[in-house]
Amino acid sequence: MIELDPDADLLPRIAKGEQSAIREMVARKLPRLIALGMRMLNDRGDAEDIAQETFMRIWKHAGEWETGQAKFDTWMHRVALNLCYDKLRIRQEPVEDDTVDQIDPDLIPEDRLAHRQQSDQVAFALSMLPTRQREALVLQYYQEFSNSEAANLMNISVDALESLLSRARRNMRTMLIESGFVKG
Amino acid sequence: MTLERFKKLTEIYGANLQSWPKQHRNEINQLSETNFAQLREILDSEAKLDALLDSHRIMPPDRAFFDQLVASAPQATRKHERSWYWLTGVSFAGIGLASALAGAFCISLCISALMTQPAEGTGTTSELIDFEHEWIAS
Structure with missing residues (x-):
């Protein structure tokens, strides 16, 4: 059974610059991204950097998103986690x-x-x-x-x-x- | 499932059975019929850690940051609008050019028609040309 991606319908609308879709995406994902960043990095500023950079990637890829592959939320977390690891490397924390x-x-x-x-x-x-x-x-x-x-x-x-x-x-x-x- | 396996899974996934993988949840029913008290004890012990983990609250993002992120989204609508304006401009320029050409064509037809008038004419051509010259000059 194919699981529906609850975020997939927003992406083409975001690519068209539809403000309601953009606002909905930020409202849905920003708290999750801040929570992820805070718990991974324990620093509010770094967590906000992660959220900001992740949203830049979301805006960039919204028009190219193909449903049926990874869930959008999973992809977004992969992006955010990679950014967290970059921050940890800068802090010289052993990431692996x-x-x-x-x-x-x-x-x-x-x-x-x-x-x-x-x-x-x-x-x-x-x-x-x-x-x-x-x-x-x-x-x-x-x-x-x-x-x-x-x-x-x-x-x-x-x-x-x-x-x-x-x-x-x-x-x-x-x-x-x-x-x-x-x-x- | 054995009690030992149940304890191990509790130490992995915590005391909230809803957050356990479905296949493990399904295995619990049979065990709970015979070992309910032991299961309760294991869950209660792990629930203390869950309660501590749950106490880690994250302050929600503020409105200014929300607005900043919304503003950072690509303004594709404006691009479309720019395209529309550009196309509209081209259209108007095209219409203007077409009108000018049509006008010029009409004038040239008029002039041609007038030019075909008998040479003795009425002087209308000269009057017309003079008038146009004055209009441009003014």
């Missing part, structure tokens, strides 16, 4: 290094987690995850992609995705609950 299985909370300075609002504590803990674990958790949990969609986006198997998710959640649990920074 997934050798860190388990984070030792003792290595995190106590004041980096304590005395923060809970949301900030989670944001900081997310930023401490190895990039691929963070990406898996963000795509599957926060962006609500199915396991096969998230695996496809990350160019890995579903088994590999599940392994990343399991380690990501274990690390988040260690940092946020078992370390006692947040009372679970």
Whole structure:
């Protein structure tokens, strides 16, 4: 069964410069892009850069979009994730290094987690995850992609995705609950 | 599905069964009939982490940024409008040129017709030409 792409009908209208379609696309996708950028990069300015650059690509490719291939939302996330990785490389964060299985909370300075609002504590803990674990958790949990969609986006198997998710959640649990920074 | 497998899947996908892959959800029913209390315990434990993850809220984008992105979209309509104006201009120029040519043709016909008048004529041609000359000059 072919799954309908809920965004596909907007693209030809955007290519014609139809303002209502442009506004609808921004309204639909901007919060998702900001959330993705914030959780991957933990920086509002960088997240807005990612959103802005992704929309430039959307405007550029709207007229060439062919339905029946990837879903538009999946393609958009691929673009945005590549931009996130560019930012991480500029920051010199190891983007492909997934050798860190388990984070030792003792290595995190106590004041980096304590005395923060809970949301900030989670944001900081997310930023401490190895990039691929963070990406898996963000795509599957926060962006609500199915396991096969998230695996496809990350160019890995579903088994590999599940392994990343399991380690990501274990690390988040260690940092946020078992370390006692947040009372679970 | 075994209890161990259920626990492993909970550690991967969290306590919200709605976010589990469908094929795994379908396997739970049978297990829940015999191990409901254990399943509940596993889910409750993982739900604490889910609640923490859910507490990470992202502030929505502001209106100015929204407007900025909308304005950054290609204004294809304006391009069409520009094309329309351009085509309209060409059309008007074409119509003008055609009218001028038609007018010139009529005048030349008139002149030709007048030129074919008997040489003795009435002097109308001279009057006409003089009038046109004055009109252009004025």
